[in-house]
C-alpha cells in the first residue's frame with residue numbers, strides 16, 4: 456500500500472495556489488476513477504479528455520477508461536427518434552456505474568436526456584466548444600451555394616427542419632452512423648452535402664472539412680451541443696466532490712437554460728428543438744429557441760433576456776413563448 460497521507464501533503468506543497476475547497480477534493484477523491492464511455496472515436500476522445508483533466512488535477516488518483524457498447528450504437532439502421540431516443544446511449548454506462556464497474560460516465564451533453572434516471576447526477580459540465588453545426592461538402596462552399604434540389608444528409612430532426620425552412624427545394628436524406636461513417640458516405644457520393652456538429656469534427660481533427668459554420672440567429676444548435684457532460688451516481692459523494700472541480704460555471708448556466716427550455720416543451724427527441732443561450736454581461740443571459748414542424752417545414756422561434764442567476768426561469772419563459780405561438784401543435 457502507498458502512503459496516501461504523505462502523497463497528498465507533497466501535492467499540496469507543490470501547488471500553494473490551490474483553494475481550501477480543492478484541498479478537500481484532493482483528500483477525499485477516490486484513489487481509482489473508472490470512466491465509462493461509448494466506443495466511438497468521438498466518445499473515446501471525450502473520455503480521454505476528461506481522464507487527462509482528472510489526472511492533472513488529482514495526480515494521486517489512477518484514472519482508467521471502461522469502453523462499452525450501447526444499444527444506441529448497435530441500432531444504426533433506424534432513426535434515433537424512431538427507436539426511442541437519447542437514453543439509449545446512456546443505459547449501459549449507467550448500469551456499469553450501478554454495478555460498481557465504473558465511477559463516472561462521459562457523454563456529449565446533447566445526447567443526455569434533460570431528466571436523468573433516478574440515482575444519477577450531472578456532476579460536471581466542461582467548457583463548451585463551438586456549438587455551431589458544420590456544412591460539409593466537397594463541391595459546394597455553403598448551404599446557399601447548393602444547386603436546386605441538391606441531396607443533403609442528416610437524420611437530426613432539428614437539422615432537417617432548419618434545412619426545410621432555409622432551403623425548401625433541397626432533398627433531405629437520412630444519414631446515421633458515427634462522424635467517420637457519415638464522412639465516408641459523403642465521399643462515396645451518396646450526398647451533395649451533410650450537416651455535422653463542428654465540435655465533433657474539431658475534436659477528431661477533422662475541422663478542415665467544415666465549409667461553413669451554421670449558427671445563430673439563422674441556425675440554432677441542439678440544447679447542450681458542444682458541451683461535455685459528466686454523469687455519476689448521486690450517492691457517490693467523493694466522486695461528485697472531485698468532479699465538481701471540473702464544472703465550468705458559464706457553460707453550466709447556458710446549458711441549464713437550454714435544457715430547461717427543452718424540458719418545459721416536453722423534452723421529446725421526436726420533435727425538432729433548437730436552443731442557444733449566451734451570456735451578454737455579468738448579470739444577463741439571452742436564450743433563443745425554436746421548435747420545428749416535421750411535416751410542414753414551419754418554424755416557431757422566440758428569444759428573451761433573463762437573469763444569469765436563474766437560467767431555469769429563462770428556459771421556461773422561452774418555452775412558454777414558443778407554446779404561446781402554437782408550438783404545442785408540433786409537440787403532440
Ligand SMILES: NCc1[nH]cc(CCC(=O)O)c1CC(=O)O
Nearest residue numbers: 563566651652654655680681682
Ligand atoms: N448525435 C451524435 C453527436 N453527439 C454529439 C456530437 C458532436 C459533439 C457535440 O455536439 O458535443 C455528435 C455528432 C454530430 O452531431 O455531428
